[in-house]
Amino acid sequence: MKLSDAGELSLLEMLRKRFGKKSAAVSLGIGDDSAVIRPRNSHLLLTTDMMVEDVHFDLSWTTPFQLGFKLVSVNVSDIFAMGGDPGFLLLNFSAGRDATLAFFDGFFDGVETAMKKYSISLIGGDISSSEKVVLSATVLGYAGKYLSRKGARPGDRIYVTGHIGDAACGLRLMKTIRKKVAIELGRKHQFPLPWEVASPLIERHLMPAARDPHSFKKKATSMIDISDGLMIDLSRLCKESEVGALVYTDKIPLSDELERAASYLGLSPLELALGGGEDYELLFTAPAAEKVNACCIGEIIKTGLFLVDEEGQKRIAPIKGYQHFKL
Amino acid sequence: MKLSDAGELSLLEMLRKRFGKKSAAVSLGIGDDSAVIRPRNSHLLLTTDMMVEDVHFDLSWTTPFQLGFKLVSVNVSDIFAMGGDPGFLLLNFSAGRDATLAFFDGFFDGVETAMKKYSISLIGGDISSSEKVVLSATVLGYAGKYLSRKGARPGDRIYVTGHIGDAACGLRLMKTIRKKVAIELGRKHQFPLPWEVASPLIERHLMPAARDPHSFKKKATSMIDISDGLMIDLSRLCKESEVGALVYTDKIPLSDELERAASYLGLSPLELALGGGEDYELLFTAPAAEKVNACCIGEIIKTGLFLVDEEGQKRIAPIKGYQHFKL
Numbered sequence: 172m173k174l175s176d177a178g179e180l181s182l183l184e185m186l187r188k189r190f191g192k193k194s195a196a197v198s199l200g201i202g203d204d205s206a207v208i209r210p211r212n213s214h215l216l217l218t219t220d221m222m223v224e225d226v227h228f229d230l231s232w233t234t235p236f237q238l239g240f241k242l243v244s245v246n247v248s249d250i251f252a253m254g255g256d257p258g259f260l261l262l263n264f265s266a267g268r269d270a271t272l273a274f275f276d277g278f279f280d281g282v283e284t285a286m287k288k289y290s291i292s293l294i295g296g297d298i299s300s301s302e303k304v305v306l307s308a309t310v311l312g313y314a315g316k317y318l319s320r321k322g323a324r325p326g327d328r329i330y331v332t333g334h335i336g337d338a339a340c341g342l343r344l345m346k347t348i349r350k351k352v353a354i355e356l357g358r359k360h361q362f363p364l365p366w367e368v369a370s371p372l373i374e375r376h377l378m379p380a381a382r383d384p385h386s387f388k389k390k391a392t393s394m395i396d397i398s399d400g401l402m403i404d405l406s407r408l409c410k411e412s413e414v415g416a417l418v419y420t421d422k423i424p425l426s427d428e429l430e431r432a433a434s435y436l437g438l439s440p441l442e443l444a445l446g447g448g449e450d451y452e453l454l455f456t457a458p459a460a461e462k463v464n465a466c467c468i469g470e471i472i473k474t475g476l477f478l479v480d481e482e483g484q485k486r487i488a489p490i491k492g493y494q495h496f497k498l
Numbered sequence: 499m500k501l502s503d504a505g506e507l508s509l510l511e512m513l514r515k516r517f518g519k520k521s522a523a524v525s526l527g528i529g530d531d532s533a534v535i536r537p538r539n540s541h542l543l544l545t546t547d548m549m550v551e552d553v554h555f556d557l558s559w560t561t562p563f564q565l566g567f568k569l570v571s572v573n574v575s576d577i578f579a580m581g582g583d584p585g586f587l588l589l590n591f592s593a594g595r596d597a598t599l600a601f602f603d604g605f606f607d608g609v610e611t612a613m614k615k616y617s618i619s620l621i622g623g624d625i626s627s628s629e630k631v632v633l634s635a636t637v638l639g640y641a642g643k644y645l646s647r648k649g650a651r652p653g654d655r656i657y658v659t660g661h662i663g664d665a666a667c668g669l670r671l672m673k674t675i676r677k678k679v680a681i682e683l684g685r686k687h688q689f690p691l692p693w694e695v696a697s698p699l700i701e702r703h704l705m706p707a708a709r710d711p712h713s714f715k716k717k718a719t720s721m722i723d724i725s726d727g728l729m730i731d732l733s734r735l736c737k738e739s740e741v742g743a744l745v746y747t748d749k750i751p752l753s754d755e756l757e758r759a760a761s762y763l764g765l766s767p768l769e770l771a772l773g774g775g776e777d778y779e780l781l782f783t784a785p786a787a788e789k790v791n792a793c794c795i796g797e798i799i800k801t802g803l804f805l806v807d808e809e810g811q812k813r814i815a816p817i818k819g820y821q822h823f824k825l
Contacts, residue, residue, distance in 0.1 A: 198541060203646050203738075204579035204723055205545040205639070210537035214525060217621065218532040219636055221590035223628040252531035263548040263634055294544065301550040307590055307634040309546055312532070319530050396531055411530075 172272040174300075182275065182298050189279065190293040196258070197294055206295035208259060208311075216312040218249035224303035232345050235274045237378040239281025242308050245398070247289045248381035248451045250312035252396035253319065254388040257289050257312040262296035265305040281378070289381070318384075320411035322393035323456040323471045329416060330465035332382040332453045334375075334426040335401050336433075336440060339447020341376035344369055344432055364435055368428045379451040387455070387463045394455035400448040400492025406476055408454065418469035418488065420445075421481040445478075446491030499599040501627075509602065509625050516606065517620040523585070524621055533622035535586060535638075543639040545576035551630035559672050562601045564705040566608025569635050572725070574616045575708035575778045577639035579723035580646065581715040584616050584639040589623035592632040608705070616708070645711075645782070647738035649720035650798045654783040656743060657792035659709040661702075661753040662728050663760075663767060666774020668703035671696055671759055691762055695755045706778040714782070714790045721782035727775040727819025733803055735781065745796035745815065747772075748808040772805075773818030 174182065187201045199207035222228060222242055233241075243260060250257040262282065266274065286293060291310065323329075348363065384394065395408045401423070409416050425440050433440040456471055457463050469479075476488040501509065514528045526534035549555060549569055560568075570587060577584040589609065593601065613620060618637065650656075675690065711721065722735045728750070736743050752767050760767040783798055784790050796806075803815040 199644070199646060204576040204721075205543040205582065205644075207580070207641075207644055207646075208542050208544070210539075210542045212537075212539065215535050215537045215542075216532040217535070217586070217588060217636075217638070219588045219590055219622060219634070220624055221592055221626060221632065221634055223592060223626070223632055226592075226626065226628045249531040253534065255532065259544070261544055261546045261636060263546055265548055265550060265553075295546060297547055299548060299550070299553065301553045301632075303629075305548065305550055305628075305632050307546070307548055309544075309588060309636040311544070314534075317526070317532075317534050319526060319534075394531075 173268070174266060174270045174272060174275055175268040177272055179298055186279070194292045197292055200292070200294045201296070206261065208294065211313050213313040213315055214317050216250050216253050216255040216314055216317065217309065218246055219307065219309040220246050221305070221307040223305050230304065232349070233377055235277030236281035238306070239278040240285045240378045242306050243282055243285035243289065244379050244381045245451065246308045246310035247285070247291070248396045248398070250310055251381050251384055252394050252453060253314055253317045254384055254391070254394060255312035255314035255317060257291045257310050259311040260286065260291050260293045261309040262293060263307045264296065265299045265301040267302055267304070268300055270304070318388060318391055318394040320393055320395050320408045323408060323412035323414050324392060325414055325471050325473050326459055327392055327456040327471040328459050328467045329405070329418065329469040329471060330455050330457065330463055330467055331397070331424065332465050334424050334429065335397070335450050335452060336429050336444030336447050337372050337426055338376040338379060338449040338451070339443045340429050340432050341372035341374070342449070343436055343438065344372055345376070347436060364432060368431050371426070371428050372432055376449060379449065381451055382453045384453055384455070387457065387465060390457045390461040390463055391455040392457060394453055397450040397452050397454050398448065400446040401450065401454065402445050402476070402488050402490050403492025404454055406490045409476060415472045415475040416469055417472055417477050417479055419479050422466070422468045424466045448492050500595070501593060501597045501599060501602060502595040504599055506625055513606070521619045524619055527619070527621045528623070533588065535621065538640050540640045540642055541644050543577050543580050543582040543641055543644065544636065545573055546634065546636040547573050548632070548634040550632050557631065559676070560704055562604030563608035565633070566605040567612045567705040569633050570609055570612035570616070571706050571708045572778065573635045573637035574612070574618070575723045575725070577637055578708050578711055579721050579780055580641055580644045581711055581718070581721060582639035582641035582644060584618045584637050586638040587613065587618050587620045588636040589620060590634045591623065592626045592628040594629055594631070595627055597631070645715060645718055645721045647720055647722050647735045650735060650739035650741050650783040651719060652741055652798050652800050653786055654719055654798040655786050655794045656732070656745065656796040656798060657782050657784065657790055657794055658724070658751065659780045659792050661751050661756065662724070662777050662779060663756050663771030663774050664699045664753055665703040665706060665776040665778070666770045667756050667759050668699035668701070669776070670763055670765065671699055672703070674763060691759060695758045698753070698755050699759055703776060706776065708778055709780045711780055711782070714784065714792060717784045717788040717790055718782040719784060721780055724777040724779050724781050725775060727773040728777065728781065729772050729803070729815055729817050730819025731781055733817045736803060742799045742802040743796055744799055744804050744806055746806050749793070749795045751793045775819050
């Protein structure tokens with residue numbers, strides 16, 4: 172069944188039935204001109220992101236479920252990056268007239284799974300038609316005390332919450348495999364890497380989970396989520412904090428899967444970690460005296476951005492990462 | 499100069515300089531992972547809308563200024579439709595790599611003009627690249643007491659805040675003129691209607707201003723903004739309120755320009771008003787005893803949706819209006 176057979180009003184009605192169950196804070200959810208909530212007496216955090224087919228995702232390797240999950244996660248990651256608790260979601264969904272109801276349902280299954288994971292409510296949004304799939308989401312959250320990119324001080328340690336480079340490697344893996352499949356068309360396709368190596372990397376790209384900072388946020392002095400690349404995002408944090416940083420390259424946590432897949436691809440796992448992007452791990456700073464349950468990769472200095480290798484050799488860090496409107 | 503020459507970071511920097519001036523309620527504006535505000539102890543209203551090139555607008559007849567203005571207006575209209583005061587804006591902008599800086603600047607000139615008109619602050623958003631221009635906005639507002647689509651009671655009068663059908667006629671006018679221009683290619687093009695007739699209709703389509711309900715909102719029992727069409731939006735209000743309505747067709751305010759242009763197009767001005775859409779006038783109900791500064795077009799009854807003509811003939815109202823995913 173196609174979306175054009177269902178009609179916009181009945182799609183909205185389906186969403187309303189599915190997501191209409193309100194939390195106590197929601198006075199009015201889906202179905203009016205605006206949603207209405209009673210905000211807490213706290214800082215209100217707001218973030219929004221858009222995802223466009225063939226720019227941010229490729230439907231030939233992303234399932235609608237993964238897409239729905241990722242759209243919510245990348246926005247929740249921005250709330251977590253401020254030390255906040257996510258609470259509410261607004262969502263715009265647009266797809267071609269030939270899109271199927273199965274696509275729509277799969278997408279909202281992914282959205283719902285993420286909503287449950289992060290304990291948030293869908294309170295509004297819109298459905299429309301477009302040539303390609305276009306999605307945008309806005310997430311609201313609260314923070315008694317919020318963390319910004321500003322606040323890192325010389326002497327602070329720099330931490331990340333998990334493996335870096337996995338998502339970027341997963342993306343390159345998919346591109347390479349597709350190329351191979353295209354070349355080998357007609358021959359029986361052999362998956363070129365053990366599935367248990369490729370799978371976590373690809374999954375980290377397709378449906379990243381956002382990292383909740385609750386265990387360390389009270390100790391952190393500044394924070395950002397790694398969306399465009401470790402070094403470009405660290406440079407943003409440093410710029411706002413008016414400081415510099417040393418990153419010890421051998422301290423950057425790289426997964427075994429990344430090492431193996433990068434070797435297969437002929438790429439440097441370290442380069443993937445430094446500039447790959449879409450990690451959705453949190454990058455934060457905390458005073459050296461604080462014990463923090465995360466991986467220390469460097470320290471804040473007064474000025475400059477440097478990489479230090481395992482032999483202690485120091486070099487100016489290249490600031491690489493994904494930028495729209497840049498080649 | 500192209501956006502790809504400027505780069506995403508410098509575009510964001512431009513926006514930050516331009517819109518960074520905060521209102522007192524904004525703790526953190528553009529430039530971090532999330533925006534931060536201190537919400538009022540009041541109902542918080544939230545609405546979001548997406549606009550996609552060649553679906554919601556056509557760059558061959560919309561200027562970037564008009565587009566920016568309209569994107570903000572249609573979202574503010576949803577806040578006004580709840581009886582709220584708009585306060586904050588988040589915005590996602592995406593365009594092709596060949597888009598010019600002039601387009602970007604023109605768009606944000608339109609956004610800024612609307613922001614000043616509605617006294618709202620831009621607090622966040624994102625910039626990315628895409629094949630076509632894709633825009634989304636989220637607007638937040640406050641209401642001590644909000645109005646929903648629910649609340650109309652039999653005996654209430656039905657009001658609209660201004661001329662209906664102008665925007666729909668403006669759109670059809672542009673389509674027809676384009677066709678004519680295409681046919682008459684090579685000949686000197688004569689604009690087929692006096693400019694003072696066509697201009698307000700076209701402008702109402704391209705850059706509608708949202709209607710502020712402050713003068714009557716305390717008296718209203720229910721409200722909606724007319725985005726998809728008078729009758730379809732009235733039917734939505736009736737459905738939520740569990741009532742019916744009589745609409746007196748000779749009471750629907752039609753502009754002289756609409757009458758003249760519809761005659762030129764060979765269309766019925768009434769049909770354009772009933773089902774045209776994109777009016778962005780407010781449609782609301784109020785008790786018969788209340789004096790209200792708006793145009794009364796009918797009354798709420800127990801059930802059914804009817805049109806009554808100037809001779810008192812009553813007929814079941816066709817529910818027409820724009821629906822995505824419907825032909």
